[in-house]
Amino acid sequence: MKENILIFGGNSFLAKAFNEKYKDVYAIQNVYRNDQSQQLNFDFESDDTERITAELKDNYKAVLFFQGLTPSVGAKDISAEHFLRMLKINLVTPALLIKGLAGKLSPGALVLFISSVAKKKGSFDPAYGSAKAGLTGLMHSLANAYPQLRFNIVSLGLVENSPVFNNMTEGFRQKHAGRMFNNEFIKAEDVVNVVAELVNNQSINRTDIEVDGGYN
DSSP: OOOEEEEESTTSHHHHHHHHHHTTTSEEEEEBSSOTTSSOBOOTTSSOHHHHHHHSOSOEEEEEEOOOOOOOOOGGGOOHHHHHHHHIIIIIHHHHHHHHHGGGEEEEEEEEEEEETHHHHOOSSHHHHHHHHHHHHHHHHHHHHOTTSEEEEEEEOOBTTSHHHHHSOHHHHHHHHTTSGGGOOBOHHHHHHHHHHHHHOTTOOSEEEEESTTOO
16 A cells, blocks of 8 residues: 655645656645645645645655745845745744644654755845745754654755746856756756655654755
8 A cells, every 4th residue: 555645735846746756656645725626725825724634634654845935025125025925835834734734644754844055045035045944943843842753854956947947047047057066957856856765764854955966
């Protein structure tokens, strides 16, 4: 019998890549945002975490948080509304979801967050950089509260063909490439392979793995 994997942000770039490669390995349940053609829908900006957690089944081997919000507002144009929106999507709602899901996860189950090199280099969007940096504190705090679960982060460099990649000018792309191994962008397949390893490797816990080509 296939083990259950729960993905939030099922219509995201990385979720699609994970589904494509591992759909025959795991029983993957995707939660989508505002896609009424799908059975499970949830908006990370909403407050109905209790509703969605009640709809989900039990015995998940992993919960993968692939939801996100593309950086879009520079420091000179930042607003409280945008900042709070970024924090809610990346930090607040995931914390509330784990509160509701903890009893539905198998012992040793993985909870995975996706961060970015922006946590250490900053971002033109301060809200984005702050939210990604905040995942470290969230990971350790939740690990303290739920010691029966494993919490990990994968921090990414610029992933080829991702929404962030596609929204960049060619100049910005090459600037990123120049700071990564072999001047190459991160491949989505490499990212999901690391995620799959984390799902199965019970020895990896409270770790932030940087899949960023040695970004410097």
